[in-house]
Amino acid sequence: MSFYVVQFLTGLASAASLFLVASGLSIIFGVTRIVNFAHGAFYMLGAYLAFSLTERLSGTLGFWGGIVGAALIVALIGVVVEMVLLRRIYRSPELFQLLATFGLTLMVEDLVVLIWGPDDLLGRRAPGLRGAVDFFGQAVPTYDILLIVLGPVVLGALWLLFRRTRWGVLVRAATQDRDMVAALGVNQKWLFTSVFALGVFLAALGGALQIPRDAVNHTMDLRIIVDVFVVVVIGGLGSITGAFVAAVLVSELNAFGILIFPKISIILVFLVMAIVLIVRPWGLFGKPEAAARQTPGLSVRPWQPLSFNERLACVGALIVAAALPLLGSNYALIVGAEIAIFVIFAASLHFLMSVGGLASFGHAAYFGLGTYGVAFLAKFLGFPMIACLLLGPVLGLLGAMLFGWFAVQLSGVYFAMLTLAFAQIVWSIAFQWVEVTGGDNGILGVWPAAFVATPARFYWLALFVTAVSVTLLRVLVFSPFGYALRATRDSGLRSEAIGLNSKRIQWTAFVIAGTFAGISGALFAYLKGSVFPDNAGIALSVDSLVMVLLGGVETVSGAVIGAIVYKALSIWLVSYTDLSKLVLGGFIVLIVVAFPKGIVGTFGSLVDNGRLPFFKRALPGASQAEGAE
Amino acid sequence: MSMAPTLLAVEDLSKSYGGVHAVRGVSFSLAAGEILALIGPNGAGKSTCFDMLNGQKTPDRGRVQLLGDDITGRPPRAVWRLGVGRTFQITATFPTMTVRENVQVALVSHANCIFNVWRSTPAFQRDEADRLLELVGVGGYADRPCGELAYGDLKRLELAIALANRPKLLLMDEPTAGMAPRERIELMRLTARVAREHAIGVLFTEHDMDVVFEHADRILVLNRGALIAEGSPDDVRRDPQVRAIYLGEGLVYDARHREGAGA
Numbered sequence: 001m002s003f004y005v006v007q008f009l010t011g012l013a014s015a016a017s018l019f020l021v022a023s024g025l026s027i028i029f030g031v032t033r034i035v036n037f038a039h040g041a042f043y044m045l046g047a048y049l050a051f052s053l054t055e056r057l058s059g060t061l062g063f064w065g066g067i068v069g070a071a072l073i074v075a076l077i078g079v080v081v082e083m084v085l086l087r088r089i090y091r092s093p094e095l096f097q098l099l100a101t102f103g104l105t106l107m108v109e110d111l112v113v114l115i116w117g118p119d120d121l122l123g124r125r126a127p128g129l130r131g132a133v134d135f136f137g138q139a140v141p142t143y144d145i146l147l148i149v150l151g152p153v154v155l156g157a158l159w160l161l162f163r164r165t166r167w168g169v170l171v172r173a174a175t176q177d178r179d180m181v182a183a184l185g186v187n188q189k190w191l192f193t194s195v196f197a198l199g200v201f202l203a204a205l206g207g208a209l210q211i212p213r214d215a216v217n218h219t220m221d222l223r224i225i226v227d228v229f230v231v232v233v234i235g236g237l238g239s240i241t242g243a244f245v246a247a248v249l250v251s252e253l254n255a256f257g258i259l260i261f262p263k264i265s266i267i268l269v270f271l272v273m274a275i276v277l278i279v280r281p282w283g284l285f286g287k288p289e290a291a292a293r294q295t296p297g298l299s300v301r302p303w304q305p306l307s308f309n310e311r312l313a314c315v316g317a318l319i320v321a322a323a324l325p326l327l328g329s330n331y332a333l334i335v336g337a338e339i340a341i342f343v344i345f346a347a348s349l350h351f352l353m354s355v356g357g358l359a360s361f362g363h364a365a366y367f368g369l370g371t372y373g374v375a376f377l378a379k380f381l382g383f384p385m386i387a388c389l390l391l392g393p394v395l396g397l398l399g400a401m402l403f404g405w406f407a408v409q410l411s412g413v414y415f416a417m418l419t420l421a422f423a424q425i426v427w428s429i430a431f432q433w434v435e436v437t438g439g440d441n442g443i444l445g446v447w448p449a450a451f452v453a454t455p456a457r458f459y460w461l462a463l464f465v466t467a468v469s470v471t472l473l474r475v476l477v478f479s480p481f482g483y484a485l486r487a488t489r490d491s492g493l494r495s496e497a498i499g500l501n502s503k504r505i506q507w508t509a510f511v512i513a514g515t516f517a518g519i520s521g522a523l524f525a526y527l528k529g530s531v532f533p534d535n536a537g538i539a540l541s542v543d544s545l546v547m548v549l550l551g552g553v554e555t556v557s558g559a560v561i562g563a564i565v566y567k568a569l570s571i572w573l574v575s576y577t578d579l580s581k582l583v584l585g586g587f588i589v590l591i592v593v594a595f596p597k598g599i600v601g602t603f604g605s606l607v608d609n610g611r612l613p614f615f616k617r618a619l620p621g622a623s624q625a626e627g628a629e
Numbered sequence: 630m631s632m633a634p635t636l637l638a639v640e641d642l643s644k645s646y647g648g649v650h651a652v653r654g655v656s657f658s659l660a661a662g663e664i665l666a667l668i669g670p671n672g673a674g675k676s677t678c679f680d681m682l683n684g685q686k687t688p689d690r691g692r693v694q695l696l697g698d699d700i701t702g703r704p705p706r707a708v709w710r711l712g713v714g715r716t717f718q719i720t721a722t723f724p725t726m727t728v729r730e731n732v733q734v735a736l737v738s739h740a741n742c743i744f745n746v747w748r749s750t751p752a753f754q755r756d757e758a759d760r761l762l763e764l765v766g767v768g769g770y771a772d773r774p775c776g777e778l779a780y781g782d783l784k785r786l787e788l789a790i791a792l793a794n795r796p797k798l799l800l801m802d803e804p805t806a807g808m809a810p811r812e813r814i815e816l817m818r819l820t821a822r823v824a825r826e827h828a829i830g831v832l833f834t835e836h837d838m839d840v841v842f843e844h845a846d847r848i849l850v851l852n853r854g855a856l857i858a859e860g861s862p863d864d865v866r867r868d869p870q871v872r873a874i875y876l877g878e879g880l881v882y883d884a885r886h887r888e889g890a891g892a
Contacts, residue, residue, distance in 0.1 A: 305749065480737040480746075481746045483730065487726075490722075490725055490726065496704065496705045497705050
């Protein structure tokens with residue numbers, strides 16, 4: 001019995017940090033409507049800075065001064081970020097805000113490695129709290145008791161701040177109606193900045209307080225952000241009480257889940273989240289969200305099928321691509337095959353995002369499932385390659401059916417957070433269920449059959465599958481189903497009023513996108529000859545988002561161009577610099593702020609404005625621009 | 630008209646929000662081919678009433694029957710499938726599609742082809758879509774992005790979308806708001822013609838009394854959630870209660886009086 005009590009207390013102690021970070025995220029979202037993906041990065045920065053400060057400052061005062069000082073410094077960094085970056089994107093679509101803050105996260109990851117090095121750092125224990133308290137014969141660290149007390153104290157302090165101060169009243173007013181608060185003469189800019197600073201302070205404090213419990217390392221940002229997303233989805237985005245209750249719930253589920261399913265304890269959290277989503281889609285303490293904002297500058301140019309000449313141009317481009325083995329080296333062919341595979345992957349996400357308006361932040365889950373599908377069939381069942389390629393993606397399809405059903409119950413930022421959490425669950429299973437997946441060592445030796453064993457032949461296979469997939473997706477866009485899907489994106493009210501079952505249509509689209517992602521994953525497994533958990537990782541999910549964004553979200557097939565440019569660029573980048581995340585993150589932020597329409601969209605606008613007279617007649621619209629490729 | 634079969638039968642429809650009784654015990658019926666107007670001052674419960682008819686909102690009490698089928702509380706998409714088209718007070722269309730495509734989506738849905746993945750929608754019943762657009766008077770804009778249309782034209786487009794369903798019943802929430810006076814008359818004349826030709830029942834709300842008295846066969850008057858009068862335009866025009874509460878000076882005077890007291 002006492003063992004369970006101790007386990008319960010450990011859970012409560014873990015909840016403290018989770019609550020701090022989640023409440024910060026909720027406060028920022030409430031006022032600015034931005035889901036700050038970089039919150040995990042601020043949490044990590046808080047931990048690193050607290051580590052450095054507490055190493056240098058001595059004594060009890062030095063330790064606590066270091067913790068609070070670290071959080072304050074990070075809050076200042078947050079102020080700079082808000083003023084320089086976020087102020088430019090408050091009016092942007094949610095997707096861009098999530099991406100920009102994710103770009104920031106990538107940059108911070110490389111920066112902390114530059115400054116503090118790649119190894120785990122073990123922080124100082126809190127002076128005077130190094131010991132343990134005896135609980136019925138079981139030891140509970142004194143520091144944990146402090147954390148257990150701290151959670152409710154912070155909750156109370158926040159409550160007082162929002163209920164009893166003028167600033168708090170303004171923040172609550174802005175949470176309900178920003179425009180009205182501005183109309184009443186409140187300086188919005190500084191209100192937003194101060195709210196962001198408070199949210200970042202809480203995140204950094206959460207990180208700083210972890211150093212006596214956990215090693216500091218450069219992957220802690222993504223670990224916490226996924227947990228935090230789960231917490232705010234369960235608790236309800238924008239509710240601080242919800243963040244507290246859900247943080248306790250999730251931490252306890254983790255603490256006890258480990259006893260029940262030691263390998264895959266995350267399943268338990270997933271189940272609870274699923275139940276909450278079915279019963280209260282907006283979370284335990286949240287309110288139903290108003291309809292999502294229309295994307296500003298949403299393309300008013302309706303999409304058109306390719307004309308005869310444009311189709312001819314596409315076939316021409318395909319023939320040129322198919323001739324690569326005549327001139328390219330083996331290396332070029334392998335890179336070419338990889339690019340082709342990523343074109344399918346990006347196109348599948350593009351279908352979901354652009355046509356369906358559903359921005360998935362966890363699309364790699366279905367890519368990863370496709371790779372593992374192939375690996376299981378080839379290694380465990382000894383299936384031949386063709387059978388594996390055909391059946392492997394079924395795992396992606398099944399995953400998309402399961403997760404998609406829950407995801408389409410939500411929309412906007414909730415959809416993004418939920419899909420990310422699902423992808424992380426897939427990744428965790430691949431990583432932790434070592435007996436089946438090989439864990440971090442992956443599954444090796446997935447070799448292609450003899451008839452495509454040369455780089456040239458494999459390249460042709462990849463190119464063929466890509467051409468077929470992209471064509472199918474394009475046909476789908478202009479099919480009745482594609483229009484029904486666009487209808488649900490454009491106006492949910494009107495769609496339902498003309499007999500369209502929005503959820504079922506969106507679910508179907510999710511499954512289609514997941515299946516095509518699975519197809520690209522299946523090819524990828526054969527390209528690499530091995531399968532790893534990172535095939536379902538967050539980095540890959542974000543790669544796909546950037547490819548779509550780079551090509552142009554509002555175009556029919558911009559993702560094709562986006563994938564080619566992005567993949568070529570990143571392969572080149574990785575071979576030239578160690579700081580690829582820093583460059584990539586900066587690149588993402590730059591696109592969001594400077595070129596939100598992407599390559600194809602920007603090209604289309606230039607043509608429309610008569611800036612490229614040469615293309616005027618040949619290519620009247622961006623939707624046709626890919627024909628020029 | 631009285632010989633026509635009952636299309637829509639509403640019994641004791643009620644809905645309250647918290648302590649506010651938005652709609653209280655409303656009962657009426659509508660025959661095929663009949664044009665019925667629902668009028669009443671702002672806040673009388675017209676929109677709530679409308680939303681309960683096509684499943685946008687669920688009533689607390691009461692029953693809605695369409696050709697004898699109980700459709701109370703069925704979702705909007707199910708009500709559409711039974712042959713009910715609706716236009717909204719604030720238009721809801723698909724802004725990234727062309728005007729023609731807006732109608733084509735409705736045609737696709739009417740033909741039950743939503744999950745078809747290989748046909749080309751731009752070619753789907755194109756002539757039928759153009760015919761409907763021509764009918765409501767926006768045929769010239771077929772290839773324009775719907776987001777570029779003027780408000781009055783969006784209202785016409787909504788009518789075309791509703792007609793794409795070959796409806797038995799049309800629910801039109803302020804169909805002529807935002808239109809010039811002559812356009813209003815034209816649109817309602819058109820609606821009346823289509824309704825008579827195809828025996829479609831029409832229920833509409835409207836603030837413009839010229840439109841109401843010229844085109845309605847029958848008028849329902851709603852005040853504070855309850856029906857206070859029902860009858861032909863002449864009957865309603867003469868009803869002293871209606872004059873006092875709705876058409877008369879009562880409300881304006883009342884409002885002025887209260888304003889004065891508050892200031």
